Amino acid sequence: xxxxxxxxxxxxxxxxxxxxxxxxxxxxxxxxxxxxxxxxxxxxxxxxxxxxxxxxxxxxxxxxxxxxxxxxxxxxxxxxxxxxxxxxxxxxxxxxxxxxxxxxxxxxxxxxxxxxxxxxxxxxxxxxxxxxxxxxxxxxxxxxxxxxxxxxxxxxxxxxxxxxxxxxxxxxxxxxxxxxxxxxxxxxxxxxxxxxxxxxxxxxxxxxxxxxxxxxxxxxxxxxxxxxxxx
Amino acid sequence: xxxxxxxxxxxxxxxxxxxxxxxxxxxxxxxxxxxxxxxxxxxxxxxxxxxxxxxxxxxxxxxxxxxxxxxxxxxxxxxxxxxxxxxxxxxxxxxxxxxxxxxxxxxxxxxxxxxxxxxxxxxxxxxxxxxxxxxxxxxxxxxxxxxxxxxxxxxxxxxxxxxxxxxxxxxxxxxxxxxxxxxxxxxxxxxxxxxxxxxxxxxxxxxxxxxxxxxxxxx
Numbered sequence: 001x002x003x004x005x006x007x008x009x010x011x012x013x014x015x016x017x018x019x020x021x022x023x024x025x026x027x028x029x030x031x032x033x034x035x036x037x038x039x040x041x042x043x044x045x046x047x048x049x050x051x052x053x054x055x056x057x058x059x060x061x062x063x064x065x066x067x068x069x070x071x072x073x074x075x076x077x078x079x080x081x082x083x084x085x086x087x088x089x090x091x092x093x094x095x096x097x098x099x100x101x102x103x104x105x106x107x108x109x110x111x112x113x114x115x116x117x118x119x120x121x122x123x124x125x126x127x128x129x130x131x132x133x134x135x136x137x138x139x140x141x142x143x144x145x146x147x148x149x150x151x152x153x154x155x156x157x158x159x160x161x162x163x164x165x166x167x168x169x170x171x172x173x174x175x176x177x178x179x180x181x182x183x184x185x186x187x188x189x190x191x192x193x194x195x196x197x198x199x200x201x202x203x204x205x206x207x208x209x210x211x212x213x214x215x216x217x218x219x220x221x222x223x224x225x226x227x228x229x230x231x
Numbered sequence: 232x233x234x235x236x237x238x239x240x241x242x243x244x245x246x247x248x249x250x251x252x253x254x255x256x257x258x259x260x261x262x263x264x265x266x267x268x269x270x271x272x273x274x275x276x277x278x279x280x281x282x283x284x285x286x287x288x289x290x291x292x293x294x295x296x297x298x299x300x301x302x303x304x305x306x307x308x309x310x311x312x313x314x315x316x317x318x319x320x321x322x323x324x325x326x327x328x329x330x331x332x333x334x335x336x337x338x339x340x341x342x343x344x345x346x347x348x349x350x351x352x353x354x355x356x357x358x359x360x361x362x363x364x365x366x367x368x369x370x371x372x373x374x375x376x377x378x379x380x381x382x383x384x385x386x387x388x389x390x391x392x393x394x395x396x397x398x399x400x401x402x403x404x405x406x407x408x409x410x411x412x413x414x415x416x417x418x419x420x421x422x423x424x425x426x427x428x429x430x431x432x433x434x435x436x437x438x439x440x441x442x443x444x445x446x447x448x449x450x
Contacts, residue, residue, distance in 0.1 A: 027280045027317075028303040030296060053317075080358035081303075091356055100357050103279065104321030104364030111318040124325060124364045127398035129349070143398070172314055173281050174297040179316040207316075 004166045004210070005195055006217045009039035012189050016045045016154055019072075023051040023110065023181040024062055025157035028081070031174035033158040033191045034061040035219045040156070041065055047072045051110070051152060053103065053177060055079035055087035066090060075150065077103035102130060105147050107180060113149035114183025114212070122147050155185030159208070162192035163199075166213030167206045175207065182212040189215040233426040234407040240375055242267040243424070244333055244405050247373075253277055255324070255365060257334040257347075258302045261375050264333055277329060279361040281320050284312025301361065321361070324368030332369035334362070336376045336401075338391045341438045343401040343413035345374065346393035359396075366397030378406035378435065385436045387411070387418070408432060411440070419443040 006012040013036060016022065022040070026032030041064060048071050055076050056063030063086040065071060074096060079087050090096040101109065102124050112120055121144035125131040135146040157178040160171035168190055170178055182188040190208075195218040235243065237260050245267035248254055255277045256262050265287070268274050276285040278300045285300060286307035294305040308314075323329055338346040348362040349355065366372060376386055387404065404411045409432055410422040419441045423432055429442045 028299065030280070030299050030303075078358045078360040080356045088356060092354075098357075100359055102359050102363040103317070103361040104325055104368070107317035107321050108325075122325065123367045126367070127344075127395060128363060129394050130359065130363065170314070172295065172297040172308075173278075173299055175314055175316050176281050177317050180318050 003164045004214060004216050005164050006215050009035055009191075009217055009219070010042065012036065012215050012217045013039045013043050013154075013156070016040060016043060018045055019047045019049075020045060020153040021049040021051065021151070023152040023155040023157075023177070023185055025052075025155070025176065025178045025181050026062075027053050027173065027176040029057055029061065030172075031158050031170070031176050031178060032061045033156045036156040036158075036189060036191050036217070037061045037065050041068050041070065044070075046070050049073045049075065051075045051106075051150060051181075053077055053106065054081060055084055055098075057081060057083045059086065063087070066096070069095070071096060073097035073099065075099040075101060075106070077101055077106050100130060106150070107177065109147055109150035110177065110180045110184045113151040114180055117149055119146055119148050121145065150184065152181070152185040153187065155181040155188040157181055157188065157190050159190045159192045161194050161196050161201060162190055162213070162216040163196055163201055163210070164216070165198060166190070166210030166216055167201050168192065168208040168213060169201055169205060170207055179208045179212075182208050187214045188212055189217065191217050191219040193220065194218065232408075233424075234378075235424050236407075237263060238266075239424075240405055240407055243410070244373060244375055245269070248274060248331060250274060252330040253283070253323075253328065255279065255329055255332040255369065257332065257362075257365060258360075259335045261333040261335055262302065264375075277320075277323060278306070279317075279320050279324070279365070281315050281317060282306075282308060282312060283315075283323075284309040286312070321364050321368070324364050327370060329369040331371045331373060332365045333373045333375055334365060336374045336386065337393045338386050338388050339374055339376075339401050339404055339413075340391045341387070341389050341418055343399045344391050345372070345396045345401050346391040348396045349394045351394050362396050366400045371402045372400050374401050374404045376404070376406060378408040385438070387436050387438060389438050408435070412443070417441050
């Protein structure tokens with residue numbers, strides 16, 4: 001019997017190695033797998049490369065991981081926010097490397113990795129600082145920039161419901177990067193609000209089929225959910 | 232000199248968005264446009280973090296931390312709205328499916344280059360978000376900004392002095408003084424909202440402008 005359900009957060013992240021590339025889902029705190037991140041902090045892996053849309057909010061979740069000095073490099077689109085003071089201080093002190101990627105290119109690079117695409121030409125960023133030094137091409141009269149896929153060793157994501165085969169559904173705008181990160185990582189770890197029996201998820205409505213998900217861990221109530229407020 | 236308030240600018244932009252349009256309103260002043268869309272028109276608001284059919288802010292106590300917009304503010308979903316993941320969301324832009332986006336700007340060049348993501352200050356922490364995708368990702372890219380900086384310099388410039396967000400991507404500029412189309416012939420002033428005439432506007436702007444205020448708009 002195949003059972004991807006893990007019984008503890010610690011076990012789910014136990015093999016994250018030093019120097020790993022870890023994708024972390026979420027847009028701000030919506031969809032951020034805070035409990036998995038807390039387990040990763042406790043686990044102790046260092047020199048991580050983190051892929052996320054942002055660079056942490058307040059002192060929780062991703063910000064706490066940064067504060068613990070576990071992150072060597074962050075690949076994101078929007079690090080600077082009203083409550084990104086942890087990242088801001090590390091960046092100004094030269095203690096973290098930043099690769100800034102336009103949000104749609106970030107999403108497509110992740111998608112491309114999961115889909116086995118070796119690179120793609122995108123119009124986003126052409127002629128800007130963020131495309132400097134990159135190969136460009138004129139296709140049907142329009143300028144494009146070559147972008148590379150973005151792979152990861154692990155993805156930590158948050159979904160709403162999951163089953164023992166790893167099938168997932170999400171909740172509202174907490175979906176954001178979850179489905180594509182699951183597909184781009186060698187090991188995708190999903191924390192779900194509820195584990196449901198096989199067959200309980202409508203096959204027509206499953207968003208992430210289990211083939212993309214290696215581990216599922218039930219976290220009944222997302223502890224930091226109420227901390228997310230309007231920016 | 233008479234100037235439109237930000238709300239009046241938003242009302243003016245909203246008048247040009249037809250029923251059935253798929254629209255992304257950028258963070259900041261452009262979000263005000265939503266307040267002025269006619270209630271009897273069905274217009275689909277897109278938010279790049281994964282929703283179409285975005286509704287107004289929820290009532291106090293009804294906020295859901297998993298239902299937010301690109302500015303990370305609480306919003307609602309209209310009946311018939313949909314959620315999707317980030318790659319699909321940006322495919323909607325890049326793929327040419329969005330009809331309009333309305334963006335704020337530091338500067339727009341006479342050729343329609345947009346600068347709105349980075350001040351270029353050496354100590355600034357850069358952040359781009361979806362700005363570069365939005366700049367090139369709608370059929371019509373509208374900019375909404377004050378005509379002049381606080382120092383009185385025109386924000387419509389021969390060349391952008393701030394780092395650009397997109398090249399030749401802006402179709403129309405709404406300022407607190409005028410509405411100006413970016414065309415192959417140059418910048419065409421369609422309407423003046425102020426009590427100044429074309430020549431005075433031209434002088435303030437400091438780049439070549441074509442007076443299109445008397446001709447009927449093709450669009």
